[in-house]
Amino acid sequence: EVQLVESGGGLVQPGGSLRLSCAASGFTFRTYWMHWVRQAPGKGLVWVSHINNDGSSTNYADSVKGRFTISRDNAKNTLYLQMNSLRAEDTAVYYCARASEAAFHIWGQGTLVTVSS
Amino acid sequence: QSVLTQPPSASGTPGQRVTISCSGGSSNIGGHSVNWYQQLLGTAPKLLIYIDNQRPSGVPDRFSGSKSGTSASLAISGLQSEDEADYYCAAWDDSLNVWVFGGGTKVTVL
Numbered sequence: 001e002v003q004l005v006e007s008g009g010g011l012v013q014p015g016g017s018l019r020l021s022c023a024a025s026g027f028t029f030r031t032y033w034m035h036w037v038r039q040a041p042g043k044g045l046v047w048v049s050h051i052n053n054d055g056s057s058t059n060y061a062d063s064v065k066g067r068f069t070i071s072r073d074n075a076k077n078t079l080y081l082q083m084n085s086l087r088a089e090d091t092a093v094y095y096c097a098r099a100s101e102a103a104f105h106i107w108g109q110g111t112l113v114t115v116s117s
Numbered sequence: 118q119s120v121l122t123q124p125p126s127a128s129g130t131p132g133q134r135v136t137i138s139c140s141g142g143s144s145n146i147g148g149h150s151v152n153w154y155q156q157l158l159g160t161a162p163k164l165l166i167y168i169d170n171q172r173p174s175g176v177p178d179r180f181s182g183s184k185s186g187t188s189a190s191l192a193i194s195g196l197q198s199e200d201e202a203d204y205y206c207a208a209w210d211d212s213l214n215v216w217v218f219g220g221g222t223k224v225t226v227l
Contacts, residue, residue: 035216037162044119045154045162045205047216061215095161102209103152103167110161 002026002106004096009111016086016115022079022096022108030054030074033099036081038092039110046092049081050099064090086115120145121206123219129196130227137222139189139206145217149209151189153182156203156221165204166191193224201226 008020022034036048049060049070058070069082079096093112097104122140129135139151153166164173166182169189179200181192189208193200206219 037216044203044221045156045207045218047207047218050216059214101167101171102150103164104154104162104207105164105167105173107161107163 002098004098004106004108006094006096006108006111009094009113011114011116012086013117014087014115017082017084018086018113020081020083020094020096020111020113022081024077024079024098027098027106029072029077034070034072034079035097035099035104036070036079037095037097037104037107038090039095040089040092043092048094051079083113086113088115091115119220120210120213120217121208121219123204123206123222125220126223126225128225128227129193131196131198133196134192134194135196135200135224136193137191137204137206137224139191139219141187141189141208141217142212143187144212145187145208145210146184146189147187148211151182151184152207153180153189153191154205154207156205158202162205196226198226200224 005023035050051070067085071080093110095110096108098106150168154162155165156162169184170182203221210217
């Protein structure tokens with residue numbers, strides 16, 4: 001079964017750091033571009049970042065540029081999102097998604113990040 | 118304020134046809150394919166339509182997508198109670214160099 005499972009969310013103070021993980025299974029992870037998309041409580045979907053299949057190219061939304069870093073370990077079939085200098089407005093459910101044919105075909109269940117003192 | 122504009126809500130009775138619009142510009146919908154996602158309450162989004170009008174396997178043919186110029190639409194025919202959800206359009210924006218989503222449309226089955 002094709003599956004993405006996020007982990008690493010939790011409560012963190014403003015200015016703190018957190019690393020999210022997304023474990024992939026059931027498909028050849030190294031051949032797909034991967035994305036992070038977030039959703040603040042009661043709000044819509046917002047794209048955060050993407051990484052190409054071999055990790056050599058990344059892109060970020062302006063709101064997280066310079067604070068978040070996307071990476072992947074193809075040997076471990078895992079996607080990461082390192083989040084530093086966290087702000088209250090980063091509070092959201094973070095989803096990882098597998099991309100192909102210009103769409104996000106597979107989504108994880110999401111992990112909640114709460115930034116609060 | 119989302120780059121792609123959707124109506125906040127839409128509704129219909131069982132069996133009716135409901136259409137959701139998504140308006141953008143030349144840098145997103147006008148130059149790139151549009152996708153639609155369905156998000157049931159408390160769950161992760163699910164791909165409904167990709168490349169403007171293609172359905173992934175398992176998506177009922179009651180769902181259809183179309184695009185004209187800088188606007189796209191999602192139609193749900195034969196509305197069913199299980200279609201009650203939030204629906205989002207999305208496209209790549211080559212001016213902003215990011216993926217953009219619509220604000221979402223909540224579909225209610227009366």
